[in-house]
Amino acid sequence: MRMENLERRAAPSSGACVVCNCTDARVLSFTRLMDGERVTVCGSHKIAHRRSETIARTIEELRQLTGERRKSA
Numbered sequence: 588m589r590m591e592n593l594e595r596r597a598a599p600s601s602g603a604c605v606v607c608n609c610t611d612a613r614v615l616s617f618t619r620l621m622d623g624e625r626v627t628v629c630g631s632h633k634i635a636h637r638r639s640e641t642i643a644r645t646i647e648e649l650r651q652l653t654g655e656r657r658k659s660a
């Protein structure tokens with residue numbers, strides 16, 4: 588049994604977080620934009636969207652809301 592092959596097969600070819608491009612099927616979920624459109628995101632970006640208290644209207648806005656906005660230094 589090759590674990591690598593199993594994992595690769597389990598990953599949906601079309602599924603990837605629109606924010607970070609994570610393709611790990613185990614963490615992928617989805618969130619909804621303002622107009623109800625379903626977009627694929629990973630678990631952490633789903634939470635980040637929820638925590639932002641703003642519903643993104645576009646994927647671009649979603650990226651801005653949930654993106655890596657680390658205030659470093």
Ligand SMILES: [Zn+2]
Binds near residue numbers: 604606628
């Ligand atoms: Zn993500």
